[in-house]
Amino acid sequence: MPISLFARSLFKLCIAFVLLLAAASIGQAAPQNTVPAAPKIVRKSGGVLAGSAIRRVEPTYPPLAKAARVSGAVVVEVTVDEVGKVIAARALSGHPLLKDAAVAAARGWEFTPTQLGGAVVKVVGTITFNFTLPPDPTSDTRSLEEAQEAARLNPNSAEAHQRLGEEYMKIGRYEDAINSFRDALRLKPDYQEAYRELAAAYTRLGSFDEAIMIFEQALEKFPNDTDLLEEMGHLLESRQRYAKSAAVFKKLTELEPENQQMFYRLGYNQQMLNRHEEAIQSFAQAIQLDANFTRAYHGLGWSHQSLGHKAEAIAAYQQALSIKAPYDRLAVIHENLGRIYRSMNRPDQAMEELKKAVEIDPYRDPAYCLLGEAYLNLSRLNEAVEALQKGVELNPINCCSMNYLGMAYIKLGRLPEAETILRRAIEVSPEVPDGYMNLAVALQMKQQGDSAEAILKLALNNTPKNWRTLDYVAAFYSERGKLAEAETLYREALKLEPNNVLLLNNLGYNLVENNRNLEEALAMIQKAVAAEPNNASYLDSLGWAYCKLGKFAEAELYLKKAAEALGDVAEIEEHFGDLYQRQGKTNQAIAAWQKALSLPTSPQVKERIQAKLNAEKKKSENKE
Numbered sequence: 001m002p003i004s005l006f007a008r009s010l011f012k013l014c015i016a017f018v019l020l021l022a023a024a025s026i027g028q029a030a031p032q033n034t035v036p037a038a039p040k041i042v043r044k045s046g047g048v049l050a051g052s053a054i055r056r057v058e059p060t061y062p063p064l065a066k067a068a069r070v071s072g073a074v075v076v077e078v079t080v081d082e083v084g085k086v087i088a089a090r091a092l093s094g095h096p097l098l099k100d101a102a103v104a105a106a107r108g109w110e111f112t113p114t115q116l117g118g119a120v121v122k123v124v125g126t127i128t129f130n131f132t133l134p135p136d137p138t139s140d141t142r143s144l145e146e147a148q149e150a151a152r153l154n155p156n157s158a159e160a161h162q163r164l165g166e167e168y169m170k171i172g173r174y175e176d177a178i179n180s181f182r183d184a185l186r187l188k189p190d191y192q193e194a195y196r197e198l199a200a201a202y203t204r205l206g207s208f209d210e211a212i213m214i215f216e217q218a219l220e221k222f223p224n225d226t227d228l229l230e231e232m233g234h235l236l237e238s239r240q241r242y243a244k245s246a247a248v249f250k251k252l253t254e255l256e257p258e259n260q261q262m263f264y265r266l267g268y269n270q271q272m273l274n275r276h277e278e279a280i281q282s283f284a285q286a287i288q289l290d291a292n293f294t295r296a297y298h299g300l301g302w303s304h305q306s307l308g309h310k311a312e313a314i315a316a317y318q319q320a321l322s323i324k325a326p327y328d329r330l331a332v333i334h335e336n337l338g339r340i341y342r343s344m345n346r347p348d349q350a351m352e353e354l355k356k357a358v359e360i361d362p363y364r365d366p367a368y369c370l371l372g373e374a375y376l377n378l379s380r381l382n383e384a385v386e387a388l389q390k391g392v393e394l395n396p397i398n399c400c401s402m403n404y405l406g407m408a409y410i411k412l413g414r415l416p417e418a419e420t421i422l423r424r425a426i427e428v429s430p431e432v433p434d435g436y437m438n439l440a441v442a443l444q445m446k447q448q449g450d451s452a453e454a455i456l457k458l459a460l461n462n463t464p465k466n467w468r469t470l471d472y473v474a475a476f477y478s479e480r481g482k483l484a485e486a487e488t489l490y491r492e493a494l495k496l497e498p499n500n501v502l503l504l505n506n507l508g509y510n511l512v513e514n515n516r517n518l519e520e521a522l523a524m525i526q527k528a529v530a531a532e533p534n535n536a537s538y539l540d541s542l543g544w545a546y547c548k549l550g551k552f553a554e555a556e557l558y559l560k561k562a563a564e565a566l567g568d569v570a571e572i573e574e575h576f577g578d579l580y581q582r583q584g585k586t587n588q589a590i591a592a593w594q595k596a597l598s599l600p601t602s603p604q605v606k607e608r609i610q611a612k613l614n615a616e617k618k619k620s621e622n623k624e
Contacts, residue, residue: 041079041122041396041428042114049111049125054084057108059129065097066133071204072238074102074129079396082120084111088365088395092126095238100328102129107363122396132172132204143167151180158188165197169204177201190221196228199235208239226255233265242272253285260289264296267303276303294320294327301336310340331361338370347377358387365394369401376408384408392421399429406438410445418442430462433469440476449480467493471503474510479604483514501528501538509541512548521545529558536565540572547579555579570601574609581616590616 044052065071074094081087089106091099106127113120147164154160165180181198184191195218202211215232222228229252236245246269252262267282283300286293301316317333334357341350354371357364368391375384385408391401402425409418419442425435436459443452456473463469474489490507497503508524511517522545528538543558556579563572577592593613597606 041124042116044114044123044125049078049080049123050127052112052114053109054112055108055110057105059098059101059105059131061131061133062097062101065095065101065131070095070097070234070238071131071133072098072208073206074098074131076102076106076127076129078106078109078125078127079394080111080114080123080125081396082113082122084113086110087393088363093240094129095131095234098129098131102127102131105129124397130206144171151183156187158184158191158194161187162191162194162197165194165201169197169201172204174201174205178205192218192222192225192228195221196231199231203235208235211235212239212241224255226252229255230262237265237269240272242269245269246273246275253282258289260286260293260296263289264293264299267296267299271299271303271306274306276306279303292323292325294323294325295329297323298327298329298333301333305336305340310344313340331357331364331367334360335364335367335370338367338374342370342374342377347374350374351378358390363394365391365398365401368394369398369404372401372404372408376404376411379411381408381412385412397428399425399432399435402428403432403434403438406435406442410438410442415442415446419446426458433459433463433466433472436462436469437472440472452476453480465496467496467500467503470496471506475506478510478513483510486510487514487516501531504528505535505538505541508545512541512545515548518545518549522549534565536562536569539565540575543579544575547575547582550582552579552583568595568599570596570599570605570609573599574605574612577609577612581612586616586620 059074072095075092076089077092078086079088086107086109089103091103094102106129109127111123114123115121144167147160147167151157151160151164161180161183165177165184168174168177168180178198178201181194181201184194185198188194195214199211199214199218202208202214212232212235215228215235218228219225219232229248233245233248233252236242236248246266249262249266249269252259253266256262263282263286267279267286270276270279270282280300280303283296283303286296287300290296297316297320301313301320304310304313304316314337317337320327320333321330334353338350338354338357341347341353351371351374354367354374357367358371361367368387372384372388372391375381375387385405388401388405388408391398392405395401402421406418406422406425409415409421419439422435422439422442425432426439429435436455440452440455443449443455453476456476459469460473470489470493474486474493477483477489478486487507487510490503490510494500494503494507504524505528508521508528511521511524522542525538525541525545529535529542532538539558539562543555543562546552546555546558559572559575559579563569563576566572573592573596577589577596580586580589580592590613593609593616596609597613
């Protein structure tokens with residue numbers, strides 16, 4: 001994408017590149033006479049949504065969670081299509097051991113279609129699944145009656161009350177169990193098993209704060225009891241109290257230095273606290289204890305990725321994939337590899353990893369968004385559309401897929417479809433600036449500049465503290481000749497991001513174009529070039545600044561560097577023409593401008609260059 005490297009602003013990037021691609025493809029695209037109205041999406045409360053269910057699927061209790069005595073509620077957000085089918089589901093809260101089972105069950109639910117204004121619409125809402133351990137099949141009425149009788153005959157026996165509480169637990173009478181366990185502790189304050197069962201009863205009732213308090217009381221008496229510590233750590237983690245759960249698992253690693261699971265759990269909680277350096281050490285220790293610990297390699301990769309250690313993250317993820325053992329997060333690993341390769345500007349490798357992610361989990365909508373972007377970067381536009389449409393289908397409120405789909409439609413010249421999907425993106429995510437920006441491009445291509453400006457003003461209202469919005473709208477104003485307004489917005493953006501080299505370059509270039517504060521502009525652009533010495537856009541800006549300051553030798557030097565880095569680009573050739581004109585080299589100026597006109601660029605740039613060329617030719621004719 002040569003134009004995108006040159007573009008000194010997001011607006012110029014989009015306009016120039018989109019126009020170039022669209023010019024080649026508009027004539028080949030099928031005519032789009034009508035575009036269906038964007039389907040509406042409504043949100044329902046959990047109770048209202050559940051009330052409209054016509055098919056419910058109960059989750060299967062995961063064996064590992066059952067063995068670990070994990071219970072509690074899992075809240076799953078679902079997207080329901082117009083016919084009542086669940087097309088996307090994701091867990092919002094709940095214990096990690098229970099989430100996958102809840103999501104799998106939610107995908108099997110069906111609902112009565114929802115109508116809005118006489119038309120069926122998509123719905124977003126939540127389903128809550130309560131996981132409670134089933135009653136013990138060995139329990140019978142006689143056992144309970146015997147325990148009740150024993151407690152009645154032996155009211156001062158802690159063991160009798162403990163046994164009664166256990167019988168109540170078996171049949172799910174948790175409140176009665178709590179009373180019995182409390183009686184046992186009243187009679188025997190150091191009754192370790194009573195504390196454990198009392199905490200379990202509160203947990204199964206969903207009274208998590210009470211359960212945590214009981215664990216804390218128990219650990220005051222038994223500070224090194226690993227079973228109590230582990231159960232408390234899992235409970236704290238499920239309630240997202242990561243600082244406390246990390247402290248608990250840290251102690252467990254000290255008490256059980258050979259237990260790789262405790263090191264993994266410590267690393268996971270450190271990750272949740274963004275303490276990635278510590279997490280890396282914890283995962284490494286888990287791997288040292290178990291070289292085939294896939295989940296630990298996954299955690300290690302994620303912490304390295306979060307810290308920007310790309311090579312280390314790739315190595316950890318690849319090691320996880322090399323272990324031939326069942327693992328339920330393989331799709332996530334491939335997706336993360338895709339993200340890393342994407343950030344390294346390696347779209348082919350990103351695409352391959354993301355294809356594997358959706359093959360493993362065809363319901364993973366974030367992977368379809370990233371896959372579509374990878375296809376876009378490779379100019380495989382039809383494949384991009386297919387992947388992104390799938391992402392939107394799976395999650396109709398995912399603005400990522402919508403925005404990239406809008407870009408794909410723009411590049412294919414399918415402007416009505418682009419406008420439709422981008423307006424939907426703004427509707428569902430008004431806080432994300434990309435939808436406004438892409439829609440402005442589509443409207444500009446439809447020769448609707450005023451409408452584009454109105455959309456960008458809306459972007460400023462809805463995302464006033466987003467530097468990308470300010471930069472983009474400033475570039476738009478600059479393109480329309482409103483340089484003073486553009487300067488104001490650039491300066492506002494720089495207050496938010498004072499060391500952002502893109503903003504420094506863009507404001508500097510704007511000042512140069514406006515012949516204002518040229519020394520200040522030069523300093524800004526020099527700072528951008530110092531940070532990114534091979535950035536052709538910044539080199540061109542620096543050459544243009546030197547030209548305006550009359551430093552022609554420096555101007556030619558940096559313009560040549562920009563051309564060497566980028567090749568033939570209309571705007572660089574235009575600047576060469578302007579430089580030669582200022583030096584009185586008329587023939588070279590005319591030749592540079594003529595070359596610029598032969599290269600792809602926007603109609604506005606062509607018009608500007610042609611005006612310069614015509615004026616110079618007229619001057620030459622008058623001299624003759």
